[in-house]
Amino acid sequence: MSLVLSQAINAIMLGCTYSLVGIGFSLFFGVMDIVVFCAGDVAIFAAFSITALVSIVGLYAALNLALPPFLSTVLIVIAGASLTGVLMLALYRLVIKPFENKSALMPLLSTIASGVALRELIGIFYPQGRNPQTFPQLLPGGALSDFAMISWRNLIIIVATLLLVALLYLFVNKTKIGLSIQAVSQNREAAIMVGINWQQVVLITFLLGGFILGIGGFLVASYYDVVRFDMGSMYGLKGFCAAVVGGLGNVYGAIVGGLLIAFIEVFVSAFVPGGTAYASVAAFLMVVLFILFKPEGVIGEKTIEKV
Amino acid sequence: MLKRRTIKFLVVFMLLALAFTLIAGCGSGSKGKEESKATDSKTVKVAFLGPLTGPNAMQGVGARNAFKLAIDQANASGKLPFKIEVVDLDDASNPGTGASVAQKAVADQDVVAASGHWNSPVAEATIPIFKSAGVPLVIWGAIRPTLTSKENYPYITRVCPTQQQENLPLANFVINELGRKKWAIISDTTTYGKSNTEAWKNEVKKYPGAEVVSIDEIQVGQNDFRPILSKIKAANVDGIYFGGVVMEAALVRRQMVELGMKDMLMVGISGIVDDKFIETAGKEAAEGIIATKPGKSISKLEGGKAFEEAYQKAGFKEPYGAYGPYAYDAANIIVEALKQVGPDRNKLVDAIAKISYNGLLGVTSFNEVGQTTNVASTIYVVEDGKWVDWDSSKYKSGERKLPGSK
């Protein structure tokens, strides 16, 4: 029993990391109707920025002189995430905006290419960037209790994910800009007709999405203790799968999707003999089946195609 | 009717194109001639192939640096009648890419010898190319046993030991001397990992009472091993054998500690003997990890100190890694052969195959299939954040106890 429980905790942790990228995907898809495929790489970029801020610039140590460690961690994470927010804006301007109103394939390819470029830039310009980098321990590592091995760090990751989703919920449902985002994602033409500044909504979505991806990158790197320049591709792919399983465009579905994929992976590798090598196969197979037989996602509603 | 302008335009264009062809053709032609003239008196090229980008870049770049160091030293010594130039080519751990760069290397007539590869599949792909071009290839890091064989001799030689040669002493040590019998294997899905799994399973079988309880295969680049480790924890084994490379090994150890498995022994082979392992796993977590590495430890080798100092002095950013010394010796063997017979591919093939060279790792000579006969191995243990020779460690003397000791 305790084995199942501990595996479930592993799965929940993994699911949290997947769902944050999934949320990013869904946010962009909802507003822009495009898949920003470099989301995973953007998240990893944040992790590298934070690593650089801490271990090269020495910001953490400097902040620690004046502030409690918890606060300096928060500051650094916000700095890193803001950086990716800005990066996302730049990406929007450079590789997404030129393809507005064109074939959907083009922004897909251009974002895949920019993901590769981002990865390579890290690999080339970060000192020894092609080697895996140890991620600074900004979250306390000690065990909370011996039971089922919940560590402080894991707890923080889960709480942070929930908090982020709650904040996103409040932002989208309670603020004017958030409501505009919702309006645009439901019906762009109508939203523009009622006078919503579409361009502004898009910019804010990208800023926000980049910020969430940044925090996702931070959490995933903290969970793994390591960042690799090429981690973003697999991470992004799994995040995309999470978004699809949850229903593309549905921000909350992405969390369910992430957890589902994580559970499949963990349980296949833990309880199927020789299953470790097939964990990813099982996860992707599930995604394929989902798309084929329930493309609207776990909690989406089926829509009838209008002729 | 065509417009006059269009025709004129086309004619100009064709002339330009022709001119370009001529320039390009003559350019490469004359360049080729100059260089071949130069061969006699000045520059000889030696190719280095390895993963300089991609997931295994760490290994490849370290070995490249060590290789270059040896060549630079040879050039600086002034004992050669020509200068040696290193052509470093990236195989990106990809057989297709490897084959392509190997073609490129052998197409250049000035390249007289090559040393290459950390990945066995890449070596498999390039060996036929080097063989058919008659260029000797000294393998510095690929450890699949079948790479050196009767068919490939004398073109292909190898300075590093094979996987079988690596796993044998380790199994003997941990099972016989330490008495650990129940094993869980974690290894990656690369050739390296899979043949380690194979080799370790076979070694363990040889000892009565010893058994392998579980085998888990992971991907290189995977970061989360908690599901596997949770499972192994429940299975209550005497130790984990890790048949992969540095980064995954470090993460496995780190997550073992996180899951409360600090008191479980972990062993590995040369792929993890690297300071990066301790750095990433954390000094405390890494304590008491055992690994074997062929050859004697650098510090015990005669030229070890000098090598390390020279490497430091040359100002390479990256550590030389587990296979740096082999690449270093591979380079020196090629230099030695060049000294003996001069820059001629055919003569070099035989010279290298028959060489007996006393270098950093000791005396290297090749057996009838081109495999090095220099296979001394050393057991290492991590002690206070350093890889220490078992024989001189506090564990051997009994001052400290290994994880899981009763």
Added chain:
Amino acid sequence: MINKAGAQLSRSLMAIAVSLGICLILYIALVSPLPITLLVLAIFLGLIVMGERSGGIEKIYAAMEEHKGEALVVAGIFALLLPLLVSGNNYLLHVVVMGGIYSIIALGLNFQLGSTGMVNFAPAAFYGTGAYTSAVLAVKFGISPWVGILCGLFMAALLGIVFGFPALKTRGYYLSLVTIALQVIFTLMIINTDWLGGPNGIPGIPGYEIFGFSFRRPLEILGMRLPYQTNYFYLVFLLLSLAALAASRLYNSRIGLAWNAIEQDEIVAATQGINLTKIKLLAFSIGAAFAGVAGALYAHYTSFIGNEDFDFNKSLVLICMVLLGGMDNVAGVILGSLLLTIIDEKLRDFADYRMLMYALILIIILIARPQGLLPKRNRKYQIKQDNNEGYNVTVTAGGK
């Protein structure tokens, strides 16, 4: 009359000149160092753009369409002489052989991506299936590689039907994701299957042989000794020609039209009597069959295959080839594949920057010239209009 004949002649000459020009550009791109290659390509692109601006390019296209035969003969002769032109440099020949192999796959991928608008991210899986089928048959069962080509073709076509199945139910991003997932699954399954050599790949694949002549031996003609790549070059060139012919005929048939109709509007296509299931699966399986042939060629050419040759990155590269050349344009797809293979090889000198430059080139192409080097052309049928009373349709061979 004389004037008309003169115009005819000058158009024919122009077609020959342009064909020769493109061959020369490819040749220069192949033999020169990277800066010159890039310069030549920039000039080439500049010429096309200039031609499009001034409208002159339409005349060239028209001439090429009218005098396709002459243009192809010139290109064919050039290709036959290529091994001599590169004076037996085996590396350059290797690059061309790989370019030819990729061209065949890209032509197949074009059926899905270009003609039918189904984004398939798994062409490398089809390529791999062909390679593995042929290799396993040759290595484990000693079956002749010639038979292996057919088996590779068949197996790949079969996998094409399997991978094409999702295309019946989904479109757009969902289809992209399914094919990405299938591609990843394909790679993982190869790694996990020991019988297929797992991560070790399959070494020692025999080469082709014809009447006792091994393709792995240097070719000796007219007293010249050409490297063994020459044999493969001619083989690949022959198969590429056949593939291009088949692709162009399919494009100009009702099948090609049906593919285009599906790309534009599936419901309209269906109401015109097009069986979506059949025609979509056809695009996948014929495309996969092309890739399967290319895979078999590759396996017996390099003598080693491993999972890395057939992964997602390779699929991306193949998609880029189709995009760069111009979707749904046979000549464009081949040109794109050759150019990208050449550039890819040239960038090897900049090992660390290679992928970065590659990504940047792709983004720049997407932004600056999304239609590819040679944009898609409308189908043309040769129709003679005698007078106002009747339309006499003579030969019905399509344009391009």
Added chain:
Amino acid sequence: MEVLRTEALTINFGGLKAVDGVDFIIGDEIVGLIGPNGSGKTTFLNLVSGIYKPTSGKIIFQQEDITGAGPDAIRSKGIARTFQTNRLCLHLTVLDNMLLGLYSQQKTAWWQAIFRPAYSRAEIKAGIEKCFHILAHFNEELIKRCYDPVTTIPLIDRRRIEIARAIVGEPRLLLLDEPTAGLNAEETMQMIRDIGKIREDNRKISIIIIEHDMAVIARITDRVVVLNAGKKIAEGLFSEVSKDEQVRTAYLGG
């Protein structure tokens, strides 16, 4: 002679019955399908042409039960249609769009396309001639522009091409979904003439036409069927139906 008959044809979208138990019959004639917006006219055409599968009921075409057949099979059996929103393949040429209409008539298989025997060459040749013949019927100008993509063609001609595409394959039954939508008065008149010509040329084509413009309906239909909220509420001559009380309330009172 009966060409198409539906028996209690019904389709549910969730809880909504878009077409509800419609019995419909058409012989050698032009039948107008009228009714207020949302009354299920287009859905009815979608059912007949196979785009939607009926929830219950039967569709019988020339004594053959075609209920549940796919749109491609139905087209091959001889029912062609146009769309309300003028759906042509915009990036294909005029001629390609026309040839698409012949798709179900042509037999060249994929392997024949590759080897291209004389038979397939002749087929393409005959196909193009036929397309030109039909196009000439509507607008000679279109033949000269046959290699222009449809995007460059004015709307009235696009409507013509769509109808031409539908009849080039010699269907037994033609379904026209608001052929005059978006046309001005003069163009509407031209369109009416064009549709009239189809029947004059070939009495073997039956037509179901959806139309909002009652003038059009009055001029070209032999008979009308009125739908409201998915149900058939009246049928007969337009002059009679237009006096029907139920029809009036449906149109005016909603």
